[in-house]
Amino acid sequence: MFKNKDKYLSVILVSPSILAILIFVYGFIAWSIRVSLSKWKGLNPDFTWAGFENYVNLFYDPRFHIDIRNTVIFTLVFVLGSLILGFLMAVMLDQGLRGEGFFRSIFLFPMAISYIVTGVVWRWLMNPAEGSRMSGLNLLFTSLNLDFLVNEWYTTPYWGIAAIALAAIWQMSGYTMALYLAGLRAVPGELREAARIDGASEVEIYRRIILPILTPVTLGVLIILGHTSLKVFDLIIAVAGKQLSLDVPAIYMWQTTFDGLFYARGAAIGILLLISVAVLIIPYIRYTTKMETEL
Amino acid sequence: MSRLNLRKNWLYIPLIGLTIFYLIPMYLILVTGFKSFDEIDLQTMWQLPQGIAFDNYIEAYNQLAPYLKNSFKLVIPAALISSILGSINGFVLSKWKFRGADIIFPFILFGMFIPYQSIIIPLVQFMSAAGLTGLWGLGIAHIIYGLPITTLTFRNYYASLPQELLEAAKIDGASMLGIYRHILLPISIPSFVVVLIWQFTSAWNDFLFAVILTGNTEWPITVALNNMAGSQIISWNVQMAGSLIAALPTLLVYIFLGRYFLRGLMAGSLKG
Known part of the structure; x- marks a missing residue:
């Protein structure tokens, strides 16, 4: 069908990109795995075989336990919060109200900002200082006579990471809204009309007809948000710096590798992160690319 | 009603x-x-x-100006190069497929989701062995790790175009590069805007690569702002002004080109 010359040319054109991804993604992952199975500690590479020692050590490492606990709390608060808020915003904006475009732009603008900027601002909003040094949202709550809302934010013992999740919800719920809004727009209008004629209430229509149709969107949102929360890093650094109480795997990896020079351990954390992300993402990629070939 | x-x-x-x-x-x-x-x-x-x-803005600008310049120097070429490569890849992987093209594509996609902690140790070693330290290395990292999403966006766009568009040109004897240059490229401008905005925003907002690959004279704005916020000597009002300065370029892009920004977001979730 094609001229042979063009067939080779097409391979030549994409090969630099494919080669780059082969090296920088797959080659580097393999290299990281090798480092994670070594005894490398200190500035000079040391590839002495250590087997799964680094992984086993993490399993018993109290700091890693804190990381997992924090990741679980963060994921629950962030994913559920963004999902519910994003869905409700999409439903409200799908009612054909005036000013829809305005609200949509407002809800989505944090996506254009870096986690660092978000973190720097929320660090002041969530300032935990008390008494005469009180500031940020706590100060606002007090002046509005909403004292019961005053809290220690990210310095709350055990649950502090949930405050970071709040800032992340601020940043990402608009994105969730946009995905749901696109899904809602694709629901045929006749379907709603038919249900209305059958006497279904608006709430019933959403619960029984629209939500089931949106299942693929919900699944996509869950996977995107879920894998984002496994990778959370910059936002925590910008709000609170490196604090053990707010530690997550991504920060532990960074600190232990580049501050502590425990390269082998850092690589093991990186690979564990990769595996947890891959469990979510690989089925998702297979699902979306399969859908495409069936169309 | x-x-x-x-x-x-x-x-x-x-x-x-x-x-x-x-x-x-x-x-x-x-x-x-x-x-x-x-x-x-x-x-x-x-x-x-x-x-x-304007005290705060002047003070923040004086402190951040060199890093702002670093960010622009880094982000604009990186966004351009990865967009051009993505366009070529997208063209080949949708309209000029070689055997195995459909098998390779999901493997390219996976690259946009990986946690960079899993490749950062080899990346640092590779870059320093290759002598690509500082902004050069950071730019190359942004180009390569940007390829999956730029390829995806262009591939989806080109795949949506009717095959007849190409067939007619082929019968007229146009070569592959001729078809790309004279037929697809001119109608790809909106996709280029989407991809350029996306790459500009994500490279501008990146922190992890920047903090690990650059030293203090070559920091981009995110790293400089984070250090400013962590320092005890710089007061919070200047930090706030600095936040606005750091956010302004991507915010302006969002305000004026929001429609394209949204399309990039959608592509990032594999939703075309």
Whole structure:
């Protein structure tokens, strides 16, 4: 069908990109795995075989336990919060109200900002200082006579990471809204009309007809948000710096590798992160690319 | 119909409440930024400024200017190069497929989701062995790890174009590169805008690669801002002004090209 010359040319054109991804993604992952199975500690590479020692050590490492606990709390608060808020915003904006475009732009603008900027601002909003040094949202709550809302934010013992999740919800719920809004727009209008004629209430229509149709969107949102929360890093650094109480795997990896020079351990954390992300993402990629070939 | 709309008007209450939630940080940034140095007091942080002063912005700009320049120097070429490569890849992988093209594509996609902690140790070693330290290495990292999403966006766009468009040109004897250059490239401008905006925004906002691959003279704005915020000597009002300066380029892009920004977001979730 094609001229042979063009067939080779097409391979030549994409090969630099494919080669780059082969090296920088797959080659580097393999290299990281090798480092994670070594005894490398200190500035000079040391590839002495250590087997799964680094992984086993993490399993018993109290700091890693804190990381997992924090990741679980963060994921629950962030994913559920963004999902519910994003869905409700999409439903409200799908009612054909005036000013829809305005609200949509407002809800989505944090996506254009870096986690660092978000973190720097929320660090002041969530300032935990008390008494005469009180500031940020706590100060606002007090002046509005909403004292019961005053809290220690990210310095709350055990649950502090949930405050970071709040800032992340601020940043990402608009994105969730946009995905749901696109899904809602694709629901045929006749379907709603038919249900209305059958006497279904608006709430019933959403619960029984629209939500089931949106299942693929919900699944996509869950996977995107879920894998984002496994990778959370910059936002925590910008709000609170490196604090053990707010530690997550991504920060532990960074600190232990580049501050502590425990390269082998850092690589093991990186690979564990990769595996947890891959469990979510690989089925998702297979699902979306399969859908495409069936169309 | 109008009665139904009237009934829906109560929705403005939660919508306005949410608007306040999303704008509170911006309010704080703006009012703090425009206060003069004498007005800066944590007790009055929510009050409007008494006049318009630029002290904070001047101070923040003086401190951040070199890093702002680094970011521009880094992000613009990186966004351009990865977009051009993505366009070529997308063309080949949708309209000029070789055997195995469909098998390779999901493997390219996976690269946009990986946690970079899993490749950062080899990346640092590779870059320093290749002598690509600082902004050069960082730029190359942004180009390569940007390839999956740029390829995806262009591939989806080209795949949506009818095959007849190409067939006619082929019969007329156009070569592959001729078809790309004279038929596809001219109609790809909107996709280029989407991809360029996406790459500009994500490279501008990146922190992890930047903090690990660059030293203190080559920091981009995110790393400089984070260090400014962590320092005890720089007061919070200057940090707020600095936040606005760091966010302004991507915010302006969002304000003026929001439609394209949204399309990039959608592509990032594999939703075309």
